[in-house]
Amino acid sequence: MTTQEAPPITQSAPHKRRLKAPGNRSFSKPARYVMLAALVLFSGFPLYWMLNTALSEDSELYGQAQGWWPHWERLADFGDLIGSVPIFKWLTNSVVIAGGTTLLSLIFAVLAGYALSRFKFYGKGAAGFLLFATQMLPEALLVVPIYALFASLGLLNGMGGLILANVAFTMPVSVWIIKGAIDAIPYEIEEAAAVDGCPRVTILSLVLTPLILPSIAAAAVINFFDGWNEFLLAKTFIAERDLWPASVGLASFIGQYLTSLNSVMAAALLFTLPALIFFLLVQRRIVSGLTAGSVKG
Amino acid sequence: MAKLSLRNISKRFGDTQVIHDFSAEVDNGEFLVLLGASGSGKSTLLRIIAGLTDASAGDVIFDNLRVNRQSPRERDIAFVFQSYALYPHLTVRENIAFPLALDKFKGWHHIPGVSTIARRVFGSSKDIVKQVASVSSMLELDEYANRKPGGLSGGQRQRVALARALIRNPSMFLLDEPLSNLDAKLRAELRGEIVRLHRLTGKTFVYVTHDQVEAMTMATQIVILHNGIVQQHATPQEIYVRPANTYVARFIGSPPMNLMTADVTDGQPALGGLRFPAPEQLRLGNGTVTLGLRPEHLTVSADVDGPGLAGTVRRIEDLGADTLIGVQPDPALGLNMWELNQDDLLWIRQTGQTRLMAGDPCTVSPEARMASYFDSDTGLNLVSAGKDSDAGMLPTRG
Numbered sequence A: 001m002t003t004q005e006a007p008p009i010t011q012s013a014p015h016k017r018r019l020k021a022p023g024n025r026s027f028s029k030p031a032r033y034v035m036l037a038a039l040v041l042f043s044g045f046p047l048y049w050m051l052n053t054a055l056s057e058d059s060e061l062y063g064q065a066q067g068w069w070p071h072w073e074r075l076a077d078f079g080d081l082i083g084s085v086p087i088f089k090w091l092t093n094s095v096v097i098a099g100g101t102t103l104l105s106l107i108f109a110v111l112a113g114y115a116l117s118r119f120k121f122y123g124k125g126a127a128g129f130l131l132f133a134t135q136m137l138p139e140a141l142l143v144v145p146i147y148a149l150f151a152s153l154g155l156l157n158g159m160g161g162l163i164l165a166n167v168a169f170t171m172p173v174s175v176w177i178i179k180g181a182i183d184a185i186p187y188e189i190e191e192a193a194a195v196d197g198c199p200r201v202t203i204l205s206l207v208l209t210p211l212i213l214p215s216i217a218a219a220a221v222i223n224f225f226d227g228w229n230e231f232l233l234a235k236t237f238i239a240e241r242d243l244w245p246a247s248v249g250l251a252s253f254i255g256q257y258l259t260s261l262n263s264v265m266a267a268a269l270l271f272t273l274p275a276l277i278f279f280l281l282v283q284r285r286i287v288s289g290l291t292a293g294s295v296k297g
Numbered sequence B: 001m002a003k004l005s006l007r008n009i010s011k012r013f014g015d016t017q018v019i020h021d022f023s024a025e026v027d028n029g030e031f032l033v034l035l036g037a038s039g040s041g042k043s044t045l046l047r048i049i050a051g052l053t054d055a056s057a058g059d060v061i062f063d064n065l066r067v068n069r070q071s072p073r074e075r076d077i078a079f080v081f082q083s084y085a086l087y088p089h090l091t092v093r094e095n096i097a098f099p100l101a102l103d104k105f106k107g108w109h110h111i112p113g114v115s116t117i118a119r120r121v122f123g124s125s126k127d128i129v130k131q132v133a134s135v136s137s138m139l140e141l142d143e144y145a146n147r148k149p150g151g152l153s154g155g156q157r158q159r160v161a162l163a164r165a166l167i168r169n170p171s172m173f174l175l176d177e178p179l180s181n182l183d184a185k186l187r188a189e190l191r192g193e194i195v196r197l198h199r200l201t202g203k204t205f206v207y208v209t210h211d212q213v214e215a216m217t218m219a220t221q222i223v224i225l226h227n228g229i230v231q232q233h234a235t236p237q238e239i240y241v242r243p244a245n246t247y248v249a250r251f252i253g254s255p256p257m258n259l260m261t262a263d264v265t266d267g268q269p270a271l272g273g274l275r276f277p278a279p280e281q282l283r284l285g286n287g288t289v290t291l292g293l294r295p296e297h298l299t300v301s302a303d304v305d306g307p308g309l310a311g312t313v314r315r316i317e318d319l320g321a322d323t324l325i326g327v328q329p330d331p332a333l334g335l336n337m338w339e340l341n342q343d344d345l346l347w348i349r350q351t352g353q354t355r356l357m358a359g360d361p362c363t364v365s366p367e368a369r370m371a372s373y374f375d376s377d378t379g380l381n382l383v384s385a386g387k388d389s390d391a392g393m394l395p396t397r398g
Helices: A029-054 A058-062 A072-084 A087-118 A126-138 A140-155 A159-183 A189-195 A200-211 A213-227 A230-235 A248-249 A261-290 B043-051 B093-104 B113-122 B126-140 B154-166 B184-201 B212-218 B236-241 B245-253
Strands: B002-013 B017-025 B031-036 B059-063 B076-082 B172-178 B204-209 B222-228 B229-233 B258-267 B266-271 B289-295 B298-301 B309-318 B324-328 B346-351 B361-367 B372-374
Touching: A029 A261, A058 A087, A058 A126, A058 A261, A087 A126, A087 A159, A087 A200, A087 A213, A087 A248, A126 A159, A126 B258, A140 A159, A159 A230, A159 B093, A189 B229, A200 A213, A200 B113, A213 A261, A213 B043, A248 A261, A261 B172, B002 B043, B017 B043, B017 B229, B031 B043, B031 B184, B031 B212, B043 B172, B043 B204, B059 B126, B059 B222, B093 B113, B093 B126, B093 B154, B093 B204, B093 B245, B126 B154, B126 B229, B126 B245, B154 B184, B184 B212, B212 B236, B212 B289, B222 B236, B229 B236, B229 B372, B245 B289, B245 B372, B266 B289, B298 B346, B324 B361
Parallel strands: B031 B204, B031 B222, B076 B172, B172 B204
Antiparallel strands: B002 B017, B002 B059, B222 B229, B258 B266, B258 B289, B289 B372, B298 B361, B309 B324, B309 B361, B324 B346
């Protein structure tokens, strides 16, 4: 028999107390910091190496060993790179494509997710499954048929067509995320809104959407990064250099005979930043949304 | 202001019929309580009145207008949910202002995005702010006006829900077990609050509950439902004094009415040798009848030789002001306790404390003229039968 120690009385509010199961002591503070540092290093080092490479001399990259510290004085040469290719044009294209993909995909996903969650209709199960099934097909498989389709519809060589194609690939996951979120909202809230005079569209926009904002934000992140990183469709559909998104533009640095590694890395850095900013903006919403008041209990 | 008529309402979900041919007339200003155990169809009925669920058959009539096809909004009702159903993302003030702000919406205000702005603009308009303030102070919600529902206790949340219903000034209030999620003390407090609102507004209230205390204390009339069939529709007093059938007799009252099978010879019921004077309206031949006695119409004494039914005290529940005494009748009497009687005990309610202890022999004497008589086969009250006990045949009050 072991004697159970009474838990120490703490002064902190209950919700701030850490849950500690007896016998399952969590790691000590220093150990926790060491592990966190290792994780940060692990995921952060490639980013650092990207910066380091971007700021290295050609001679270093192809000759002697690359130094551990970036040559900050080379920051000025970034200007040359920006001058030589329309990188800002490409980044703007990427923002339009990723933003358009996100917006369109979310609108569809909220509507479809709501229908799948709240309505009973013939073929509902099949519709849900088909949405999933589209995810089983690799993009590369569908490039050719979509190309043929877009060619006949005149949607090639334009951002609109690219957005449409992207939405087809990103929307299904969003639909399922949003359906799950709506499932968790008590139906009474909608009924209360109906009694208060909301038609269905207003219930959706005034009541439901704010409540599922965290899930919408999560779906937005997925959609935006899908649209931002998408390469295959963009490369195939868009021939005109000025319409390229940054992902295609970045790839064009890799020449057949010569690849300027430090230029590629410099462009890649610029390519990463907007996505990072978008994530930081949205991430805040995800966290604050999760702590919003519940209905009961 | 509305008079509510329900005509032959039926509802089935697939193969299960949850409401059988329900009809009722509710005058303006009444407080109708739909009372029943879970699964009795009471909530479904309320939702049909509200327009949140469609009836399979029958008509819902407000004043002289058939509203079957109207939306909840068009029916001009307010609905209070058991789960409060507040908007978690809005503050208390915005929650209360919500229906009024929506009242001001014109067609194009419903466009997504526009609606969000319109709700805010209308919600902060002078007249709405004023009304919200007066309703909040009436329900003592002023200090929470800027909190979100997540930061309120259950009682406060239900107050907000009541305020949201009240501010609309609807023609009818529908409440679906609004107090079920609250603790006993708050329940009593809010009961008083709701009765006060009923007096104040003079509107029709329809209130669903499974709690007989709520029904007895708040209602001007009660409908008792069991498996979708009306058992009785009458005033609380009437239901307590003259339950229409054995179900109602057992459902209302705590502990419920004691039911026993009495033998009838030449129109004279007798219980364990004790004769009961049959009421005049009662025409009995020979056979049996189910006899009911409320616990407060029985007295118990330690005097074993006195007139009455001999028995042994089995349980004593001291409630403070009252004491409940469970007596097991002497088996030699051959008393046939009714099948549902818990532990086959006769329950007696006595004011104050008792000196009796479990195991003591005792005598139980009934107040014979207070007895109720039910048909042993159908369970219908023989005295009021044909008057107001027929399921489905509902008289209006007054």
